[in-house]
Amino acid sequence: MGDVRLMKGNEVIAEAAIRCGCDGYFGYPITPQSEVMETLMARQPWEQTGMVVLQAESEVAAxxxxxxxxSCGKKIMTSSSSPGISLKQEGITYLAGAELPALVVNVVRAGPGLGTIQPAQSDYFQSVKGGGHGDYKLIVLAPASVQEMNDFVGLGFELAFKYRNPALILSDGAIGQMMEKVELSDYKPRWTDEEIQEISGSWATTGKKSDRERNISTSLDLDSARQEQFNHKLQAKYRAMEENEVRFEKINCDDAEYLFIAYGSSARISQKAVELGREKGIKIGLIRPITLFPYPTKAIQEMLGQVKGILSVEMSAGQMVEDVRLAVNGKVPVEHFGRYGGIIPTPEEVLEALEQKIIGK
Amino acid sequence: MTATTEINKIINEDNLVYKKTNLLLDNEMHYCPGCTHGVIHKVIAEVIDEMDIQNETIGVSPVGCSVLAYNYIDIDWQEAAHGRAPALATATSRLMPEKYVFTYQGDGDLASIGCAEIIHACNRGENIVVFFVNNAIYGMTGGQMAPTTLEGQVTATTPYGRNTALNGHTMKITEMIALLPGTRYVTRQSAETPAAVRKLKKAVRKAFENTTEKKGLSFIEIVGTCSSGWKLTPTQSNEWMKENMFPFYQLGTLKDE
Amino acid sequence: MAKFKGAIVVETEKCKGCSLCVVACPTGVIELARDVNAKGYHYAYMANPDACIGCSSCGLVCPDTVITVYRTKAS
Incomplete structure (x- = not known):
């Protein structure tokens, strides 16, 4: 066993960043995720690992x-919550357009607008369909526990650098604020200048050496033919992610006749609803998408021979359900159940929704 | 001896006194004839060359006419979203404190959409150099009003002249920036005469030397022309600038600590 | 009689004919050519080469850095 602690999800994001060799965090306070930067400032990682932490003047600046x-080939991250992530969309599409690896954490709160500070999952569309302009995708990881808040920081950076693409941890106010047992990752040193040269020397703006052309970090190409070629390259990258990086968890699916599909906080509640249903003799399973892009479409399709209906459970008015319906393509009934505005559904409500919307139909 | 043979005798390597620095790439500049950007690019490239810091310098280009600045100076570049260059430079300088980091921004980029980013980078005293090119108009989008557009000045969006009641007042952002404790060197220069270009070059050198000494933020405004936006010839533009811009944007150093 | 003799070489294909060098030249050496380059610009050239003192003023103000300047002591 490594370093086991009882910690808040948001604090764990900060701790995991320091431990995975993150070079810099730039953020702006917003509830319910301000503990990320507060923890970093208290930990003073610049004394220990040399990591830079800066409170920016706005989410846009961050x-x-x-x-x-x-652009310097460093491991860089930011975190915010929904209204702040909306402000960051411009920067996120530029990151995608310049093919820059970075990690963004969204501890989602209910919207639209200022909404409320309570948890929600209503930023799914923004996260997986491209919240900013242009044809781009983020690698989207959805933690369902404080442990995964730890694990996905390292994983997020790993995938971001593997594909030279921004990655997003799509959490929510419940997981950010909850305290849970967590086994923290071991310390990994920050990359040395030599390692950065080896990993990212072909594109990182670290100062032009005489043995190479200048590196330019840009999303601009005014030549339409080249711009189209570049977009083809991006699309090929996204297809490779779909091929290689789909992650999900199946719970009680072997004999399931009905299926919940839920991520993050909703998956925890749905897991309890599976238990309650099975106590009543209903054979329910749960598929928990861990990557929301790439989406576990095939995992859902593989269940279609055995299940009679699917309930997509989200703390939103129905966003992920569209991807479930695309996967299912009309072969079995698919319904959505959600509470929103900052309300977390109960397992009883979730089970009742399955009974009414799917089994009772 | 004929004139031609005499000229040919003068033109040889031993007599060379002025040529394009190797740091300026051969790419033909996309700027309009007479554009001040070209002169400023050249001066920056010459200073980087003379200080021998090519491999330690990272430029951040803006959105605006100089968005493609990275095509002209042979160093590593980052191309920022509109107005955000100081945020990029902040991170770059903090993550690589031994490097020379500069932003190159126009009046729309720096004084309008990027007002927050420049003020806060200046206030934090980031160890960077900022080049602020003020020609009192938006060039790339076709000559619209900038925050620095003079009262009465005709632009595409002030076709009857800038009316302060309708369009707000002309903004002297450099004076605002000089008030911030994070800035160490704040100066306003121009580039329309050989003497002005020489002075500008001294200022650029001093700014980069401030980075060496980790003094904090050096801010150089360059009052320039936009003959396309102003609808004047390049030489008329210089005259218009002297008559109208210089009395309002007075040249000289506002702060040197 | 000037102490120095100078000469300039203009990269005519890159010259945009902005005239800033014409104005900057203290001895009236430079004019714009009647001919144009491939882009249609009347490029700068030494119309009065004898007057050139190699002071580099033209080079300094040239936005496209197309002027190279040579200078030697007047014989």
Whole structure:
């Protein structure tokens, strides 16, 4: 066993960043995720690992600091919550357009607008369909526990650098604020300048050496033919992610006749609803998407021979359900159940929704 | 001896006194004839060359006419979203404190959409150099009003002249920036005469030397022309600038600590 | 009589004919050519080469850095 602690999800994001060799964090306070930067400032990682932590003047500045830092081949991250993530969309599409690896954490709260500070999952569309302009995708990881808040920081950076693409941890206010047991990752040193040269020397703006052309970190190409070619390259990258990086968890699916599909906090509640249903003799299973892009479409399709109906459970008015319906393509009934505005559904409500919307129909 | 043979005698390597620095790439500049950007690019490239810091310098280009600045100076570049160059430079400088980091921004980029980013980078005293090119108009989008557009000045969006009641007042952002404790060197220069170019070059050198000494933020405004936006010839533009811009944007150093 | 003799070489294909060098030249050496380059610009050239003192003023103000300047002591 490594370093086991009882910690808040948001604090764990900060701790995991320091431990995975993150070079820089740039953020702006917003509830319910301010503990990320507060924890970093209290930990003073610049004394220990040399990691830079800076409170920016706005979310807009913070994400553009991420762009600058990521351009240097460094491991850079930011975190925010829904209204702040909306502000960061400009920077996120520029990161995608310049093919820069970076990690963004969204501890989602209910919207639209200022909404409320309570948890929600209503930023699914923004996260997986491209919240900013242009044809781009983020690698989207959905933690369902404080442990995964730890694990996905390292994983997020790993995938971001593997594909030279921004990655997003799509959490929510419940997981950010909850305290849970967590086994923290071991410390990994920050990359040395030599390692950065080896990993990212072909594109990182670290100062032009005489043995190479200048590196330019840009999303601009005014030549339409080249711009189209570049978009083809991006699309090929996204297809490779779909091929290689789909992650999900199946719970009680072997004999399931009905299926919940839920991620993050909703998956925890749905798991309890599976238990309650099975106590009543209903054979329910749960598929928990861990990557929301790439989406576990095939995992859902593989269940279609055995299940009679699917309930997509989300703390939203029905966003992920569209991807479930695309996967199912009309072969079995698919319904949505959600509470929103900051309300977390109960397992009883979830089971009742399955009974009414799917089994009773 | 004929004139031609005499000229040919003068033109040889031993007599060379002025040529394009190797740091300026051969790419033909996309700027309009007479554009001040070209002169400023050249001066920056010359200073980087003379200080021998090519491999330690990272430029951040803006959105605006100089968005493609990275095509002209042979160093590593980051191309920022509109107005955000100081945020990129902040991170770059903090993550690589031994490097020379500069932003190159126009009046729309720096004084309008990027007002927050520049003020806060200046206030934090980031160890960077900022080049602020003020020609009192938006060039790339076709000559619209900038925050620095003079009262009465005709632009595409102030076709009857800038009316302060309708369009707000002309903004002297450099004076605002000089008030911030994070800035160490704040100066306003121009580039329309050989003497002005020489002075500008001294200022650029001093700014980069401030980075060496980790003094904090050096801010150089360059009052320039936009003959396309102003609808004047390049030489008329210089005259218009002297008559109208210089009395309002007075040249000289506002702060040197 | 000037102490120095100078000469300039203009990269005519890159010259945009902005005239800033014409104005900057203290001895009236430079004019714009009647001919144009491939882009249609009347490029700068030494119309009065004898007057050139190699002071580099033209080079300094040239936005496209197309002027190279040579200078030697007047014989």
């Amino acid at each position: 994400i553009n600091m991420v762009y600058g830092g990521a």
